[in-house]
Amino acid sequence: MSGTFLGMPALPAYGHGNLNATEPFPKAAHRELGNAQLRANLGHATHTIRDKRLKVVAELPDWEDMRDSGSAIKNATMAQLPALLEQFEANFTARGGTIHWxxxxxxxxxxxxxxxRATGETEVVKVKSMATQEIGLNEYLEDQGIAAFETDLAELIVQLDHDKPSHILVPAIHKNRSQIREIFLREMEDVDPALTDEPARLAEAARRHLRKKFLTAKVAVSGANFGLADTGTLTVVESEGNGRMCLTLPDTLITVMGIEKLLPSWSDLEVFMQLLPRSSTGERMNPYTSLWTGVTPGDGPQNVHLVLLDNGRTAALADEMGRTALNCIRCSACMNVCPVYERTGGHAYGSTYPGPIGAILSPLMTGIKSEKNNSLPYASSLCGACFDACPVKINIPEILVHLRGEDVDSRRATIKVPTQMDLMMKGAExxxxxxxxxxxLEKGLPLGRLAAGRDKVIKKLPGLAGKWTRSRDLPAPPGQSFRQWWARDHKAPDGVVPGTGTTNGTGTGSPTESEGGQA
Amino acid sequence: MSAREDILNRIGAALRDAPAVPDIPRNYRRVSAMTAEQRLEQLVDRLVDYKASVFVVPAAEAAGKLAELLAGTASVVVPHGLPQEWLSALPPAGTDDAGSPAVAVDSPQRRLTVAELDAVDAVVTAAAVAVSETGTIMLDGSPSQGRRIISLVPDRHVCVLRAADIVEVLPEAVARLEATAPQTWISGPSATSDIELERVEGVHGPRTLDVLILQ
Amino acid sequence: MKIALFATCIVDAMYPRTARATVAILERLGHEVVFPPGQACCGQMHVNSGYFKEALPVVANHVRAFDTDDYDVAVAPSGSCVASVKHQHELVARRCGDAALEARAAVVGAKTYELSQLLTDVLGVTDAARQLGSHFPHKVTYHPSCHGMRLLKLGDRQLKLLASVAGIELVELPEADQCCGFGGTFSLKNADVSGAMLEDKAANICGTGAELCTGGDASCLMHIGGGLSRQGSKVGTLHFAEILASTLDNPVPVAGDVQLAGGRR
Known part of the structure; x- marks a missing residue:
């Protein structure tokens, strides 16, 4: 679309930043799968969180009712997004906050x-935020001579290790306790050399390390979990108190929030603050939730800003089949239950948003043709565990399939030589x-049988199918297909008495008389 | 064109198919089905699960219990609107009674600095409402609860809650809170699950949470 | 009742015994089975690979074959293919702008059942030993395939039917609800991840000490069986329809002349 004439926005306006797979997913996955330590760490962590989530979800008799409400509220939000943004802006501004777009x-x-810059400071403390990760804020600030200090424990671990987050809730999920201890000993100037790998000791080390930073910080940068349109209220959900420190102590608070994070009404929070903690950390409630509306005189930051971010969200919204991906509340339940994520980890996805939701959100925000994002929708066996776990019922498998269709169509339009997959699909059509x-075709089955030989298994196939026989055998095909058997040998039943063994043996009693069994 | 206009136009174009605004089903529980007794019991269970210490006493014994809890604490900060009678069993300020804390009052006239708060051992606040099902206590910045910072910087938070302010489910609490008040919802002492997704208590926020429930 | 069998392409061509077992079960219950000859495939492979354009004629063929009044209900021995018929066909038609096909697909989808659904919900089978004469004296573990479990919400229908077979010893499969890693062309496009998932599934199966693993989808069983076979395991796979069809007089052999996936050395 080239709607560059006046008054019409050029759609879709795709997002930029850390939203791309920079190498094809299968290639990245191959590398990550080779890391036995990573697989062990991820397997342990994802299984722990799965069990916790199931336990607290099972406690509520109305969990499904809440999912229905959550899903409908988010759909309603998207359908009225312009009006809700304007309402939010008016309310937040009326209470002394400043909005930027x-x-x-x-x-x-x-x-x-x-x-x-306007504050004259060269340091900021940060609350964990996916939006600022997405836009690469820390790196940008660093280039501008401003140091950004991550204060969430997992973000701190990742930052100290000069690594990248691999999970949206627990960015250091790929590290185990002894690796974290090593990072602290190596990178924390003031650390106790006798530090053990006990989680409580590691948490204490983080407290000591950041305490002075919090107490002297003048500027904080945060994300937001929810923005409530009818009151202009922002919400940050956290556990450690680092969020409260950043949201309360500094003079200046700058929040970056995607435009899709709104909820129409204050009372909608009663749904989402039940859905989110149970889905994400598997807790009945997270330790701390902070809510603020513009500026409260005498309490907390007096210089309060909110940056409302598009960066490809409107492009996702424009996709009628994919727009519900914007309903995501970043709980991470989908990646915690995903068998693919469990084995590859988050880095394999390249984008800030890994796992099943990332596999749809990233290409929706950047367009399917951006870098290697067209490989992401295939990073799923379509098992559906993500859809079941999603607190706002995003049908992730259906959107994955939709985006595969977008990919096939876009390649069809540009690539002239069909791939092996194209040819296979054409043949199968x-x-x-x-x-x-x-x-x-089934008349050729005996040929396959011949190829399988005496062992009756096929161990090596050519071309694309060779990927199958890399780790699996293929059974020899049967001597005749069902269709052939039905036409030649099936006879109508003549009153078999169940269980008495008096079958007439002419086709109804047993399916086992000739070869070609389940394999 | 401003970024604001541009983004609003983009959204308008993205919604060219004019998706319907769905009716919102609200079949989840919005009112309590429990007795006051059951709610109290549930709240205590949840808070203990979060590793908070919980004490339930008759309202008349509030001052005595607080004095007992604060014995041995060197310094305490309280918000200016904390009911006076709760502190009445503490020795009056200025008496140099060993084992009783120095009480600093944070008020709009005299706001404690961050450094002063960092030097204080504990904070005592009231609470606006609590949700038994999730073990959550809500502070809304009213005079009995004070500025957000005072219940954050000291390492121990003693929170006094009236049993009558315990509701069962979150919607009941949301209905009682003023959205635009600066709020902190607290469910146990600070904690993290960032290491192997195992929860450990005690990070940046108060590492000790004592809840005193008045019947 | 007149029941139309949708054999599914993989069972028709690779596992005819599963379809024959399905016929046997239904006929033992006294029902008439018909086989609409125009049928081929549900089109799921095309759809799930993003080839909507190529999927359309496949979907149209299925609807053409089954959109008749010549039968009461249709049945397939596959949760995945039935889920495709019930959920994907309308979607494909809509995406390709064929409103007439969409409407007919909805009619076909509504009267198509997965085998355990049909047996349990429509035909009232609660005791396979008594009602079908099912007899299968073997140690068996069960993998619930994803699409049956999550898209059709089959719950424990297949497991309950299996549990009512005479002589069977059912052992629980750890992490049963985890995908085996098949996922159609996923097993080719992301062969490494698929293989890693399969490895874990196979290890869980072998750990049960069962002689074989059963389930409701030939494609997943082909995948699992292929992995077990490659690892040299003696544990085989068998569709639950064949276990239900097995009787004292006509037992399904588990080793010997009849080959089971992975059961071959």
Whole structure:
């Protein structure tokens, strides 16, 4: 679409920043799968969290009712987004807050930088935020001579290790306790050399390390979990108290929030604050939730800003089949239950948003043709565990399939030479679009049987199918297909008495008389 | 075109198919089905699960119990609107009674600095409402609860809650809270699950949470 | 009742015994089975691979074959293919702008059942030993395939039917609800991840000490069996329809001349 004439926005306006797979997912996955330590760490962590989530979800008799409400509230939000944004803006502004709008990552980074500059400070403390991760704010600020200190324990671990987050809730999920201890000993200047790998001791080390930072910080940068349109209220959900420190102590608070994070009404929080903690950390409630509306005189920051971020969200919204991906509340339940994520970890997805939700959100925000994002929708066996776990009922498998369709169509339009997969699909279209075609092909089954040889298994296939035989055998095909048996040998039953063993043996009693069993 | 206009236009174009605004089903529980007794019992159970210490006493014994809890604490900060009678069993300020805390009052006239708060051992606040099902205590910044900072910086938070302010489910609490008040919802002492997803208590927020429930 | 069998492409071509077992079960219950000859495939492989354009004629063929009044209900021995018929066909038609096909697909979808659904919900089978004469004296573990479990919400229908078979010893499969890693072309496009998932599934199966693993989807069983076979395991796979069809007089052999996936050395 090239709607660049006046008054019409160029749609879709795709997002930029840390939203891309930079190498094809299968390639990245291959590398990550080779890391036995990573797989052990992830397996342990995801199984722990799965059990916790199931336990607290089972406690509530109305969990499904709440999911229905959550899903409907988010759909209603998206359908009325412009009006809700304007309402939020009016309420937040009326109470002394300042709103900024950012079309993309670059613009958001520039806004935050200029706000920090205006305070004269060169350091900021940060509350864990996916939005600022997405736009690469820390790196941008660093280039501008402003140091950003992550204060969430997992973010701190990742930052100290010069690593990248691999999970949206627990960015250091790929590290185990002894690895974390090593990072602290190596990177924390003031650390006790006798530090053990006990989680409580590690948490204490983080407290000591950051305490002075919190007490002297003048500027904080945060994300937000929810924005309530009818009151102009912002919400941050956290556990450690680092959020409260950042949201309460500094003079200046700059929050970066995606435009999709709104809820229409204050009372909608009663649904989402039940859905979110149970889905994410598997707790009945997270230790701390902070809520603020603009500026409260005498309490907390007096210089309060909010940057409303698009960066590809409107592009996702424009996709009628995919827009519900924006309903995501970043709980991470989908990645915790995903068998693919469990084995590859978050880095394999490249984008800030890993796992099942990332596999749809990233290409929706950037467009399917951005870098290697077209490989992400295939990073799923479509087992559906993510859909079941999603607190706002995003049908992730259906959107994955939709995006695969977008990918196939986009490649069809540009690539002239068909791939092996294209040819296979074309062939299968012919075979499967007419029973007679399939019947004809089935006449060739004995050939496959011949190829399988005496062992009756096929151990090596050529081309694309060779990927199958890399770790699996294929059984020899049967001597005749069901279709052939039905036409030649099936006879109508003649009153078999169940269980008495008096079958007439002419086709109804046993399916086992000739070869070609389940394999 | 401003970024604001541009983004609003983009959204308008993205919604060109004019998706319907669905009716919101609200079939989840919005009122309590429990007795006051059951709610109290549930709240205590949840708070203990979060590793908070919980004490339930008749309202008349509030001052005595607080004095007992604060014995041996060197210094305490309280918000200016904390009911006076709760502190009445503490020796009056200025008496140099060994074992009783120095009480600092944070008020709009005299706001304690961050450094002063960091030097204080404990904070005593009231609470606006509590949710028994989730073990959550809500503070709303009213004079009996004070500024958000005072219940954050000291390492121990003693929170006094009236049993009548315990509701069962979150919607009941949300209905009682003023959205625009600066709020902190507290469910146990600070904690983290960032290491191997195992919860450990005690990070940046108060590492000790004592809840005194008045019947 | 007149029941139309949708054999599914993989069972028709690779596992005819599963379809024959399905016929046997239904006929033992006194029902008439018909086989609409135009049928081929549900089209799921195309859809799930993003080839909607190629899927359309496949979906249209299925609807053509089954959109008749010539039968009461349709049945397939596959949760995945039934889920495709019930949930994907309308979607494909809509995406390709074929409103007439969409409407007909909805009619076909509504009268199509997965085998355990049909047996339990419609035909009232609660005791396979008594009602079907099912007899299968073997140690068996059960993998509930994802689409049956999550898209059709089959719950414990298959497991309950299996538990009512005479002589069977059912052992619980740890992490049973975890995907085996098949996922259609996922097993080719992301062969490494798929293989890693399969490895864990196979290890869980072998750990049960069962002689074989049963389930309701031939494709998943082919995947699992192929992995077990490659690892040299003697544990085989068998569709639950064949276990239900097995009787004292006509037992399904578990070793010997009839080959089971992975059961071959």
């Amino acid at each position: 950012a079309r993309d990552a670059q613009e958001a980074n520039e806004i935050v930088t200029s706000l920090v 012919w075979a499967f679009s007419d029973g007679a075609h399939l019947g004809l």
